[in-house]
Amino acid sequence: MADRPQSLFDKLWANHVVRAESADTPAILYIDLHLVHEVTSPQGFDVLRQRDLPVRRPDRTLATLDHSTPTTPPGPDGERHYFTPQAKAQVETLERNCAEFGIRLEGWGSDYRGVVHVMGPELGATQPGMTVVCGDSHTSTHGAFGALAFGIGTTEVGYVLATQCLPQRKPKSMRVVVDGQLGPGVAAKDMALHIIRTIGVNGGTGYAIEYAGEAIRALDMEGRMTVCNMTIEAGARAGMVAPDATTIEYLRGRELAPRGGDFERAAEGWLALAGDDGATFDREVIIDAADIAPTLTWGTDPGMSVRLGEAVPEGDTPGRRRALDYMGVTGGQPLDGHGVDVVFVGSCTNGRLSDLRAAAEILRGQRVAVGTRMLVVPGSESVKRAAEAEGLDRVFTDAGAEWREPGCSMCLAMNGDLVPAGKTAVSTSNRNFEGRQGTGARTMLASPATAAACAIAGRVVDPRGEAAREVA
Numbered sequence: 001m002a003d004r005p006q007s008l009f010d011k012l013w014a015n016h017v018v019r020a021e022s023a024d025t026p027a028i029l030y031i032d033l034h035l036v037h038e039v040t041s042p043q044g045f046d047v048l049r050q051r052d053l054p055v056r057r058p059d060r061t062l063a064t065l066d067h068s069t070p071t072t073p074p075g076p077d078g079e080r081h082y083f084t085p086q087a088k089a090q091v092e093t094l095e096r097n098c099a100e101f102g103i104r105l106e107g108w109g110s111d112y113r114g115v116v117h118v119m120g121p122e123l124g125a126t127q128p129g130m131t132v133v134c135g136d137s138h139t140s141t142h143g144a145f146g147a148l149a150f151g152i153g154t155t156e157v158g159y160v161l162a163t164q165c166l167p168q169r170k171p172k173s174m175r176v177v178v179d180g181q182l183g184p185g186v187a188a189k190d191m192a193l194h195i196i197r198t199i200g201v202n203g204g205t206g207y208a209i210e211y212a213g214e215a216i217r218a219l220d221m222e223g224r225m226t227v228c229n230m231t232i233e234a235g236a237r238a239g240m241v242a243p244d245a246t247t248i249e250y251l252r253g254r255e256l257a258p259r260g261g262d263f264e265r266a267a268e269g270w271l272a273l274a275g276d277d278g279a280t281f282d283r284e285v286i287i288d289a290a291d292i293a294p295t296l297t298w299g300t301d302p303g304m305s306v307r308l309g310e311a312v313p314e315g316d317t318p319g320r321r322r323a324l325d326y327m328g329v330t331g332g333q334p335l336d337g338h339g340v341d342v343v344f345v346g347s348c349t350n351g352r353l354s355d356l357r358a359a360a361e362i363l364r365g366q367r368v369a370v371g372t373r374m375l376v377v378p379g380s381e382s383v384k385r386a387a388e389a390e391g392l393d394r395v396f397t398d399a400g401a402e403w404r405e406p407g408c409s410m411c412l413a414m415n416g417d418l419v420p421a422g423k424t425a426v427s428t429s430n431r432n433f434e435g436r437q438g439t440g441a442r443t444m445l446a447s448p449a450t451a452a453a454c455a456i457a458g459r460v461v462d463p464r465g466e467a468a469r470e471v472a
């Protein structure tokens, strides 16, 4: 039994089982890193207070403010412009809870505050081999490091705060292999959308996915995070990539990563996490990177997407008809040329430095179309600083785009950054259901390059230009 070849996921799981699963009870898993934000944590802390319990491992708990925070700077009096009194209350509650329970909070004034899934990796808090949880579905992002990372509910946030453990049943395993190389101008986001379209928005339900293959290996850590981030949009529990030299170089020197000789020893262990030859999976999907092109969603789930230039499906099912209607899109023809009112570059999917660079490269020396609003929101204070150091903020503002303070912002529009009803947004975020970016808002998900190209044109266009598509 012990000799059976193990996958990355098998190893991560086995390394964290505190009590084995039985027919009647789930396994109990040890949690290495618990990330916390203001929306899903208040109940957990309340439970601790009711039971007079401390946080079991404050040193393995890390908090940030991201969902409800305004992206406009504070007024001259230091006043923050919260969208609602509830937003302000959420922020203040987390500030109080972190102070009371001795948890590190990257709050207002921190140089590292950011969207939780951008901040954890940047600080080096997320490391290969860990179990990482957060009361947030896109926790799958951290799987890019070869961690077992998944979102938990608010009740479970309480369990983890109190015990540093979590009851879980082992999901099935799927391997998604992306062979070959992405073409020029094709991004990790296009790959993520293509994978979801291929396996379906429920195709991952009940599975933990390991991404492998030449095109995955070729991605930098930010690209791997984009792909793992969107795993949840295919219904899967977690997404992961085996640690390699790219992972190790990303982590070297980060604040919370091991130092010196400890780092080298840790890195050896990280590399050993890769799946054994002959490890088996419950399901395997093989994708050819050459089939992936700049992709945009036309409908109201992330699987309803087309390559630019490809015709949108006809409204041949009630679901598709409703989606076409809601989106104001005509079936049977490409999205190219469709009017774009708002462009959002940001979120835990595409709010990192490489994403901002990709958008800036297209926008440099250009103007956002008259009548189109473009919002660029760095994923964290670190991203903001790094972008400003290379002048990307100027590229955006010179083009007529808004350069904002870090946070989730228009990804879910909790902080007042809204898309007006009936308006179409091209967004680098990860969800496009009805009303996600505001009541009646229409969301088309895309890569940062596609979003920037659409901002300049004021309509849907291929970021590679018309000529490139002929060649592709």
Ligand SMILES: CC(C)[C@H](C(=O)O)[C@@H](O)C(=O)O
Pocket: 039, 040, 067, 135, 136, 137, 138, 151, 412
């Ligand atoms: C607010 C939070 C619970 C939610 C999530 O779990 O994903 C949010 O981050 C989102 O993207 O919809």
Ligand code: SF4
Pocket: 066, 067, 115, 116, 117, 136, 138, 347, 348, 349, 407, 408, 411, 412, 429, 430
């Ligand atoms: S950026 Fe969007 S998807 Fe990511 S955590 Fe925030 S709201 Fe959720």
